[in-house]
Amino acid sequence: MSATSHVLAGQDSVRAWQEDVYRDLHRHPELSHQEHRAAELVAGRLAAAGFEVHQGIGGTGVVGVLRNGDGPTVLLRADMDALPVGEATGLPYASTDTATDADGVEVPVAHACGHDMHVACLLGAAQLLADAQDRWRGALVALFQPAEETGDGARGMVDDGLAGIIPKPNVAFAQHVLVGPAGCVGTRPGPVLSAADSMRITVHGRGGHGSMPQATVDPVVLAAMIVVRLQGVVAREVAPTETAVLTVGSIRAGSKSNVIPDTATLELNVRTYSEQTRSTVLAAIRRIVSAECAASGSPREPEFELFDRFPVTDNDAAVTARVAQAFVEHFGGRAVALGQQTASEDFSDVPRAFGAPYSYWGVGCTDPETYRKAEEAARVSQDIPVNHAPAFAPVIQPTLDAGTRAMVVAALAWLARA
Numbered sequence: 001m002s003a004t005s006h007v008l009a010g011q012d013s014v015r016a017w018q019e020d021v022y023r024d025l026h027r028h029p030e031l032s033h034q035e036h037r038a039a040e041l042v043a044g045r046l047a048a049a050g051f052e053v054h055q056g057i058g059g060t061g062v063v064g065v066l067r068n069g070d071g072p073t074v075l076l077r078a079d080m081d082a083l084p085v086g087e088a089t090g091l092p093y094a095s096t097d098t099a100t101d102a103d104g105v106e107v108p109v110a111h112a113c114g115h116d117m118h119v120a121c122l123l124g125a126a127q128l129l130a131d132a133q134d135r136w137r138g139a140l141v142a143l144f145q146p147a148e149e150t151g152d153g154a155r156g157m158v159d160d161g162l163a164g165i166i167p168k169p170n171v172a173f174a175q176h177v178l179v180g181p182a183g184c185v186g187t188r189p190g191p192v193l194s195a196a197d198s199m200r201i202t203v204h205g206r207g208g209h210g211s212m213p214q215a216t217v218d219p220v221v222l223a224a225m226i227v228v229r230l231q232g233v234v235a236r237e238v239a240p241t242e243t244a245v246l247t248v249g250s251i252r253a254g255s256k257s258n259v260i261p262d263t264a265t266l267e268l269n270v271r272t273y274s275e276q277t278r279s280t281v282l283a284a285i286r287r288i289v290s291a292e293c294a295a296s297g298s299p300r301e302p303e304f305e306l307f308d309r310f311p312v313t314d315n316d317a318a319v320t321a322r323v324a325q326a327f328v329e330h331f332g333g334r335a336v337a338l339g340q341q342t343a344s345e346d347f348s349d350v351p352r353a354f355g356a357p358y359s360y361w362g363v364g365c366t367d368p369e370t371y372r373k374a375e376e377a378a379r380v381s382q383d384i385p386v387n388h389a390p391a392f393a394p395v396i397q398p399t400l401d402a403g404t405r406a407m408v409v410a411a412l413a414w415l416a417r418a
Contacts, residue, residue, distance in 0.1 A: 003135040003416035004330060007408055010128050011401065018124045018404070019396055021045075023093040025116035026393070029082030029109045031099050032147035035060040038080045038119065042144045045123050049130040051142065054165050058156030064142040065166055066130055071138025074411045075169035075356070077347055078115070078122035079148035085112040088390035113387045114177035114365060117394050119144060121175070121363075121403035128408055129415075136415040141166045143350065151196070151310045154349035163353065171319055172351035172358040173410050175403060178341070179384050180364030181371045183398040185327055185406045186338030187361045189320040193313035194243075194271040195278050196344035197306055199285065201226075201266045203293055204300035210258035219264035220253045222296045226266065226289055227251070233284045244281055245271040245342055271342050273312055282306075310344035316357035323359050326413040330405065338362045343387070359410070363403045365394030 001009075021041070030038055039060045047053045051064030060080070086108035087095045095110045111117075126142045143166075147153030180186070203226070205219030227248050238244045246268065253264035268285070272278040289302050327335035338361060351358040364371075366384055374383040385391035 004409055004412050006135050007128050007132040007412065008405060010131050011124075011404065014124045014127050015401070018120050018400055021123060022116055022120040022396060022400060025119055026111050027093045027095055029095050029097060029111045029116070030080070031084060031101060031109055032081040032150040032153065033059050034099060035080040035146045039144070042080070042119065042123065046126060046142060049127050051126065051130070057162060057165065058146060058153060058160045060146040061153070061157045061160075062144040063162070063166055064126060066126070066140045068133045068139065069137045071136070072170040072414045073139040073141060073167045074414050075141040075143055075166070075172040075350070076122055076125060076407050076411060077143045077145055077172065077174040077350065078118035079145045079153070080115055080119055081147055081149050081153070082109050082111045082115065083113055083149060083388060084108065085110045085388065085390055087112065089393040091393055110390070112389060112392045113149070114392070114394050115148065117177050117365065117399060117403060118175065120400060121407060124400070124404040125407035125411070128404070129411060135417055136412060137417055138415045139167050140411065140415070141169060145347070148346055151308050151344070151346045154346040158349060158353040162350070168354050169351065169356045171414055172356050173323070173407065174345075174347040174358070174360045175363050175406060176345070176360070177365035177394050177399060177403070178362040179366055179380065179386055180362065181368040182364050182366055182395050183368065183402045184334045184336050184364040185331055185361055185402060186336045186364070187320055187324040187327060187359065188338040188340065189315050189317040191273040191312050191314045192338065192340060192360055193345045194273050194342050195312040196308065196310040197270045197278065197282060198308040199268050199270070199282075200305040200307065201268070201289055202303040203264050203266070203289065204298050204302070205260070205262055205264070205296070206299055207262040208260050210260055213260065216260045217297050217299060218260050219262065220260070222292060222298065223251055223253060223264035223266055225296070226292050229288045229292060230268070230285065233281055233288070237280060237284050238277055242277045243273055243340070244277055246281060271344065273340070275312075310346050311348050311352070313345050313348050313360050315359045319357045320359040322413055323361065323410050326409050327406065330409045334402075361406065363399060363406060365399045367395045
């Protein structure tokens, strides 16, 4: 029996509590930087499995280290935070929780991105590997990260001294549940998730009475012209062979129909897959906004604020090829190629801090028959809720089994005894 088969033979013994953990986390989600309950649950499970446990890293981050003789160090990561979304799944374990966000506003909270599934999968993989230490050598690092949704959780753990707590990883892995047939896993070398940059722009006018526009500089018209001009950035300044998205998601100006305000604020989001394209798009935004302000006679220079920034997730080609081969050997036809995703992640901040190669893959989480029918009708986008939607929720099985197996299989591609 191979090391992988031996380790995974114990899956029946962990499945029941894993499913309970998943339902519990789903029912009790926590916002970014507030993952206290999840952190305690994780720490308890890791300690019981024999891991050396470190808590409070970067706020609520938890790391378990299992040293098992000489060999490489593999890092497996799961994110723990939920979203300010009201759940509309109708599940018996649906969240009805609320929380106070960073702005002091009470909001509904739900695991509308599947991070509860990620936690349950990694806990199961950690337990399986701990129970079969005779089949592998090296060190296993199970890292449970806070605040992925705000893009600062991974960096927070690094800045809080992660390098002094864990052995340097030779390779790092993470996964994410995505729309697709449950039971399938998908890999992709190179850029797999986009960089993301959110920008807040304030433009200045000169306010006045709506009946006397000649005495004003109208920031509403200025903002409207900026929105229109920005639509040409991707179409005319990014090469057709590159991918980029520029979305203006918010415009705020004024408070009354007959009052021209002094300012307007725009918030936009940019997604790119290379630093060159990222720099091109961000520079174009600043150039266009400044030029439109000058054209409108704005009395002050515009103000720019970058926030919620995520790096490109750029899978190492050699590492990903090794993972993909291990997946094919284990999953057969359920190991597939993953398309490039326009979602963004901060996971790569951890391996980059160590100079370690990494790979990030997708795990299908949609009921296979539901997905098949939607695909045949060419209605996947219309009929299947995506991550962050109020109705998004993975089917527990076979998603949980596949995600657990994927982490074990990838880890053993480096750790398995010859």
